[in-house]
Amino acid sequence: MASLRRALEANPDDAVLRLHLAQTLLSGGDPAGAITEASVALRSDPGNGQALGLLAAAATALSTPPASATPGAPAAPVAPAGSAAPPVPAAPAVPAAPPEPGTFDWEQAEHEVGSTVPPPFVERVPVGPLADDDAAAPVEVARETVTLADVGGLDDVKRRLEESFLAPMRNAEVAKAFGKSLRGGLLLYGPPGCGKTFLARAVAGELGATFMSVSMTDVIGPHIGETQRNLKAVFDEARGQAPTVLFIDEIDSIGMRRGALSGGGAAWLRQMVNELLMQLDSMSGDNDGLYVLAATNNPWDLDEALLRPGRLDRTILVSPPDPNARASILRHHLRDRPIAGIDVEHLASVTDGFSGADLEHLAVTAAEKAMMQSIAQGSISPITMDHLGAALREIKPSTVAWLESARNVVRFSNANGRYDDLAALLSGKKRR
Template identity: 55%
Template sequence: MSDALIDSLTAAVQARPDDLPLRLHLAELLVAAGRGAEAIGHVAQVLSRDPDNAAARGLMASALASPAETGTAAEPSGPAEAPAPPATPAPPAATPAQPGGVDWTAMEQQFGDVVPPRFARAGDEPEPVAGDADRSFDVERSTVTLADVGGMAEVKKRLEVSFLGPLRNPKLRSLFGKSLRGGLLLYGPPGCGKTFLARAVAGEMGAAFISLSITDVLNMWVGSSERNLHDLFESARGHAPCVLFLDEIDALGHKRSQLHSSAMRTVVNQLLTELDGVQGGNEGVFVLAATNAPWDVDSALRRPGRLDRTVLVLPPDGPARAAVLEYHLRDRPVAGIDLAAVAAATENFSGADLAHLCETAAEYAMRDSIATGEIRMINQADMLAAAREVRPSTDAWFTTARNVAMFANQSGEYDDLAAYLKKRKSR
């Protein structure tokens, strides 16, 4: 067998790793050339994606047997010696009932360090029950409400119209034909309270709350990510009314035109299907998604009927900053703090920045207490010094957002962002 042909096929498989027939053909040539150890990895790749492939199973048996046969033929001649016992017991004869005439259980035990077993069991653990939608997702009951959210008057007004009003007024909802479903995309700089706002909506509605991140969905096995996503929506439907929060939606629903992975494209397609409620009605399921990069979200996710409403969540204004500062100082020893003055010195700070500011001021007071041996309270000087040290983290986001609002707003979807940037520039 020509090594040049095998090398060419190997390069072709590396360029097209999902071409299973090509990979199987390469494995056949490797086995024929007595290179069974190299063929095992390729056949294992085929079996992991197509476990019932009879040709691949037979080829795996040949590949596993190939090294032993080659090693026997290559033994040098010498004095007759009693054959050494094999290092591992020979696999038992295959039963005719098994496809391909191979006992795969015995093969997995003997060559477990070469080919991973197709299925793993933890002792006598029973199989997962089909339809158990809550096996991976925590359904919570939020205790915070919109009253706990400082500022954000425009955001609260939009949430009232989109979600809360229809739920509280069933007769009016019926009169105007408003369904108990909907999708809202929250976007803005990081650390401005998008996740906290979603929890507050669930608490205001008295609804169940399910939070999802990309790590809850993605799985290395083909089809598992789509099933996880379906199970998530089934869990939300089973607990309606329910607020389903999709955090970092730009990672889960990235523009398909920019994705090089076919697996991720199918995940986005599955998300579109679930938002449409094709396999199950979404009545009573309120989808809130959050992102720092709405320009990276696939446009199909934002069409009417899906995440059709968009709300810009901005850094807190002056009164909201004072409320956030008061919240983070409530359990700390403070004296003589002028919240309005500190709020005025923290323009463009996000909620996370303000929390870090309070932490920094506490460090100043604690450091002095350790140095002098006398405990003192956190004072106004500590807060203002921390305000000078901590820089707002939103500046980098607004630099990117300004380019989007100026050059990629032909559809008008970022008009609210453009208006805010114009107002901010005029200050």
């Protein structure tokens, strides 16, 4: 498994290798990990039959009680790595489907499946226990110190954030006078590697709020009802720490279109989306002081209900960094390294389309070349424009493929004007 992951780090776009890892995870009893890897493969090849089959098989495995619950039960069959679509194991007899969201009998579900595993979080500052003795164990959150001043460039995005989100939240009394509730939902979308997570942290820092980050792997559970329970526990903890910025990364993985779901795991996936919608509406809780920020590379894959008023009703495009932002990012990644004669403004002008992650990779690659030269000559050789030029010949902007795939979305799926910002960005790229 470790060898597969190292190979993927070296070749992240190798779909065959990624699907082999997903199959290995599924065979090894980790369906949640298999779903993650298969979803990544589907982003680059939405029609991949093997990936779709793996996703369905893994979803079915998650919604099926584990084999260990029945002594002597045979393991669920899986397809060989080269097959077009793994066979979906026959589901054992289970109780009737639960009722609509809001009426699910959690006590009965807990009795059936036993205790649950609390969702892990990336931040490592422990907080007090939840009020509910039966809830998941304490989660870990943090207070953010990063602000928008720490975000290089992206002035238009900052302005949109200030107008649509931050100003009303900072001026609570004025907002209340105009009947605005102290809650919010905002969707950040754009190419990968352009700083959506960093922006979410900056928003938390601007508000002086607790920052909680959650992704699909933090809430997916193998037992019936566990995923919904984990989602509820996440939102309950966020409400308990208000003001809180709850950041849901890659929300398309837990908020996909319900109408497009089919196969053995469709019912389980729909229940997951339903629970997310219910928590955003907070039918049983108070969301005041809870600011939900979500990020995705593919907003067109989201269930439309997530984008209705009162949920994620504001959408902001986080585009590839502009020249000022690229210069700022390059300075940041070069500042603690030995450099000589670096023309950052020139580098910013020749890296159009580079994401923040691409620019970091550029700086690291140039540093590696300077390091190897230093080792060869026995003395420190600083990073120069020659090293950066050689790195530029190897590294290409990663946002181009995403922008090209987004053109059809703007052309055929922008009747409501939701992607006007994206249309303007693509128009500018085309003119250049």
